[in-house]
Amino acid sequence: MSDQPLVGIIMGSKSDWPTMEHAAQMLDELGVPYEVRVVSAHRTPDLMFEYAEQAEPRGLKVIIAGAGGAAHLPGMVAAKTLVPVLGVPVKSRALNGQDSLLSIVQMPGGVPVGTLAIGEAGAKNAGILAAQIVANENEAVRERLRDWRQAQTEAVLNCPDPRVEA
Ligand SMILES: Nc1c(C(=O)O)ncn1[C@@H]1O[C@H](COP(=O)(O)O)[C@@H](O)[C@H]1O
Numbered sequence: 764m765s766d767q768p769l770v771g772i773i774m775g776s777k778s779d780w781p782t783m784e785h786a787a788q789m790l791d792e793l794g795v796p797y798e799v800r801v802v803s804a805h806r807t808p809d810l811m812f813e814y815a816e817q818a819e820p821r822g823l824k825v826i827i828a829g830a831g832g833a834a835h836l837p838g839m840v841a842a843k844t845l846v847p848v849l850g851v852p853v854k855s856r857a858l859n860g861q862d863s864l865l866s867i868v869q870m871p872g873g874v875p876v877g878t879l880a881i882g883e884a885g886a887k888n889a890g891i892l893a894a895q896i897v898a899n900e901n902e903a904v905r906e907r908l909r910d911w912r913q914a915q916t917e918a919v920l921n922c923p924d925p926r927v928e929a
Contacts, residue, residue, distance in 0.1 A: 768796050768821075768822070768823060769796055769822070769824045770795055770796070770797040770827060770893045771800070771823045771827070772787055772790075772827045772829075773799075773802040773814065773827070773828050774800075774801055774829040775801070775803045775806075775830035775834070775836050776806075777801055779829050779830065779831060782854065782885075782886050783799075783851065783853075784886075786851065786887065787890065789890025789891050790890050790893065792911065793890070793891070793907050793911060794904065794907055795894045795904055802840075803836060804836045804840075805833070805835065811839060811843075815839075815842075815843035816843055816844065819844055823846050824847075824893075824896060825846065825848075825849060825897065826840060826846050827849045827851060827886075827893055828840050829853050829889075830850075830853060830866075831853035832858075832863060833866055834853070837850030837851075837867050837876045837878075838876055848877065849877045849889045849893060850876040850879065851879050851885045851889050852866075852879070852880075852882070853882070854881055860881035860882060877892070895908060
């Protein structure tokens, strides 16, 4: 596979990276090329529009957008592109990410954002889901996903006693 990014991981602030790196780690494991950028609907609105408008012509197949608090980034990006947007609610300090979740999930009908769980699990699953979308047209990624899922299942089955370290 070429190194041309197929997934764009964007986030409202550098401070979101400890959460969003879990999406990047999954894409690394699954061998899906991606790019990472800080883009904010609030702080860099012109860049956000440009990023969303250029996503399709640049060949991105999925955008993962993480943001916390008044998390407008995923919805605003989704409003400007047909590339599927997966939203990751970053856990905010003040409200534990409930604000992020509701900001991202409650889109008006007609502009979908696929919303994941709050925090690290959401970022990890966004990476896996992005790979699954890419896999619709990419047999190599599909096989890596199959192996990864199988390894996950075996790890649980091989260590059924919760007191024993895997
Ligand atoms: N929700 C947004 C957007 C946006 O939606 O465009 N831009 C930044 N932010 C969020 O503000 C929080 C605090 O950011 P700072 O840590 O930089 O103050 C971050 O979680 C970021 O995603």
